[in-house]
Amino acid sequence: MANYAKLDNFLEAHLDDSIAELSRLVAQPSVGAQNLGMKECAALVAQMLRKRGLTTEVMPTPGAPVVYGERKGKSDRTLLFYCHYDVQPAEPLELWVTPPFEPSLRDGKLYGRGVSDDKGHLVARLFAIDALLAEADELPCKIKFIIEGEEETSSASKLTPAFCNSVAWTTPRRRSSISACAASATWNSLSKLQPSMSTPVSAARSSPTPRGGWSGR
DSSP states (O other): OOOHHHHHHHHHHTHHHHHHHHHHHHHSOOBGGGTBSHHHHHHHHHHHHHHTTOEEEEEOOSSSOEEEEEEOEEEEEEEEEEEEOOBOOOOOGGGOSSOTTSOEEETTEEESTTTTTTHHHHHHHHHHHHHHHHHOSSEEEEEEEEEESOGGGTTGGGGSHHHHTSGGGOSHHHHHHHHHHHHHHHHHHHHHHOTTSOOOOOGGGOOOOGGGOBOOO
């Protein structure tokens, strides 16, 4: 069983490091609607996963790449995280106090495009993994990440037959992971079109609020 006091101490001691990592990720533009910086951001995200010992692959799609990563744990039970690295366009730029891709820490809050949606969530999950690995040499269960770059533009190319039938998905376990995330992405897109629909809640979508919280999108 995890020692939660040790985990809390690690998180508090290394929070500045996590915010610095988030700042580097936010500083990399990844505007899906403008095809701005998508491959560069996918490569950066893959590097972040590899830093935690995940076997990682950047998978091409008709649109933005998908970053897939997994790491074995003490148990064969699997925790699957869905995240996205794309962000909304930052315009109108004149409404920003500081440039959208130059993260600014003010009054305990970090401002920048993607800080909250969704780069902050990704970094928070990686930070939790750091804390667990600092206490033990292995994770309590297997983890998988599927991180796409088209959530803000309806994840359209993840649903095309060419992508779903590509060589990248021939592994049965990987295919099941992708299917689950494709369903999540589809529901998310439908929910945006019909606000009355409720989006399923999962633990993988929760996020902490360090030092007063994150701000900005």
